[in-house]
Amino acid sequence: MVYVDTRDKSIQVSFRDATLWGMNPQTGGLFIPGEIPPLNRNFFLKECTPSFRNVALEISRLFMGDEIPEEGIQQIVAEAFPFKIVVAPLSEHTYTLELFHGPTCAFKDFGARFMAQVMSYFNKDEDQPLHILTATSGDTGSAVGSAFYGVPGIEVIILYPKGRISQIQEQQIGTFTGNVHPVAVEGSFDDCQFLVKQALTDVELRKELRLSSANSINIARLLPQAFYYVYAARVIQDHSFNDMDISDPEIIFSVPCGNFGNLTAGLIAKELFPSISGFIAATNSNRTMPIWFTSGNYIPCPSTETLASTMDVGVPCNYERINTMYFHENLKKNVAAFWTDDDGILNAIRSCFKTTGYVLDPHSAVAWAAWKECCSCFPSGKADFFPGQDYEIFPGLCPYLPQWAEMVREKKAVGVVLATSHPSKFNDTIAAAINRTVTLPSKLQRLLRLPITSVTINNDYSELKSILMSYL
Secondary structure, three states: OOEEEOOEEEEEEOHHHHHHHOOOOOOOOOEEEOOOOOOOHHHHHOOOOOOHHHHHHHHHHHHHOOOOOHHHHHHHHHHHOOOOOEEEEEEOOEEEEEOOOOOOOEOHHHHHHHHHHHHHHHHOOOOOOEEEEEEOOOHHHHHHHHHHOOOOOEEEEEEEEOOOOOHHHHHHHHOOOOOEEEEEEEOOHHHHHHHHHHHHOOHHHHHHOEEEEOOOOOHHHHOOHHHHHHHHHHHHHHHHHHHHOOOOOEEEEEEEOOOOHHHHHHHHHHHHOOOEEEEEEEEOOOOHHHHHHHHOOOOOOOOOOOOOHHHOOOOOOOHHHHHHHOOHHHHHHHEEEEEOOHHHHHHHHHHHHHHHOOOOOHHHHHHHHHHHHHHHHHHHOOOOOOOOOOOOOOOEEOOOOOOOHHHHHOOOEEEEEEEOEOHHHHHHHHHHHHOOOOOOOHHHHHHHHOOOOOEEEEOOHHHHHHHHHHOO
């Protein structure tokens, strides 16, 4: 398996180099698989639903090729995923995919822990330490810090926007010590991400330090997110008749989107497992990508603070991957686009709790609202959902019909809402929506007693570079 530079397809590298580089320091491009091979046909013929780890093993073999032996792949998967994943009926024609049962209670644990194990494997024979830079809008930083904490030969620097993440998220990120170094930036997530990209393409710095990234910039962080789409689709295939009285349904994933790594991984999963029918790209008021999906115009903009803070991204880096891997019109056939504002987030939390008793975090609430709007709008068969309204200004579905809309209309589809964070991490928002809070898991309660150790810098690359050079 080779990996191709999004900015120069003549540049092809190994999985090892794509992982350890993070991005191409010469071009600034990201790496994508040179091809996406289908899963072995035997995978579809198994009578019993495979375990999540077996799915992860099957897909890992495809993308690692012969660079890591079978024993090594098995150990990576076993170490990366010691926690459960839950696929459960939520309401009529709707499942939830709970991805928050890992150590930091967020879906980022899947990608971060897998990547940490892969990097540790590739780095074991190196004399010089590997310095990993990551920008976070909330959950990525804690997942990366937890995954790499105490890993020999690796130092991690986490940049997060000061004052723009929840209290519990800052406790998760800002209390790390040892080989994990939290840095609070006076700016937005986009500012943090740009600082990371500046460092990764700084020729002078890279002569002194071995640098890589743990954002979805890094292909080893992104690929394992495809695992849970394939696993969930297979579970639903095997159980939908008993759960929903639907045989062989069209499976639509409603995905909370910020940097669009999760959706990119879903699109890769669809290539692997054709039973996945399509997606809804569900965003908050940072609607750069819904506008691009609809109009074809990609116009980056400054990020806006919302209640779904982890999705506050105005310049999503995975636009580059999606744009390189898929034709725009083909995307519109497979992906519906939706955005909502803070009022819509609160209303979605309230609506879901009232009708199902289930408490969604603010990000998953965006995905719930998106799927419910598909269910109410698509039966009309009309693309003009908001007559006289501008989709760039007014929240809701963007006015075009994906090819799976007819299956929603005929009630032959099920929606899968990705539950990406434990709701207790956003109890202020939960309380505002339903006048109650959710009990914080004990593994998060312990963090509240730890002191914040992060240093604060301005949105100034020279300050970050000074910190990095100090590691020499």
